[in-house]
Amino acid sequence: MSIKENYQFILEKLNSKADLVAVSKTHSVEKIQQVYDLGQRAFGENKVQEMVEKAPLLPNDVEWHLIGHLQTNKVKYIAPFVHLIQSVDSEKLLSEINKQAQKVERIIPVLLQVKINEEDTKFGLEVSETKELYLKWKQGHFPHVKVEGLMGMATFTDDRNQIAREFQFLKRLFDSLDPASPLKYLSMGMSQDFDLAIENGANTVRVGSSIFGSR
């Protein structure tokens, strides 16, 4: 199938139930432009350098989402233009985003990345760390960032029950974190599991290979 057919197929499946971030990592600006021309504006990259190289070659109204692990020393390169940093996994990182946002006189929207993966211990905050960091932000510690939600990645497995469990776990945290002023974005689900993610409460999905092809 062509990129256009892939993209339209995904939109049909989403059926307006969740926002789509088209994950364009490793793919060319020509391909991104193709999807942009079909109306897509939100694109996700997992590497700062790649985002910084691609951004000037694409239209100004592309909304760039950083979805991969972000090193503190690289925040300054994306601070002027990044739309949403989905992968905040430490207080140190949040603090640096706050600092760089202040320098460019912005309030940068972010999501806290929570470790929901039952097996792997990659990047992400534990539940207790998520609650603490959110509270600190609510108390005004990082005025140049806006915590707008949570992001999570399920285990890479064929076990759909396990994936569903992990998504349900994050949805519960999402609902309970601040019931008085609910968070906006719950970002979970990729090409393999975005249907499960939506069933379990995601309102944003990050889909790459099902649109652009394999990497």
Ligand SMILES: *Cc1c(COP(=O)(O)O)cnc(C)c1O
């Ligand atoms: C690559 C990536 C995706 C998209 O994965 P696909 O399997 O290509 O859909 C989503 N989220 C994150 C954090 C990623 O790194």
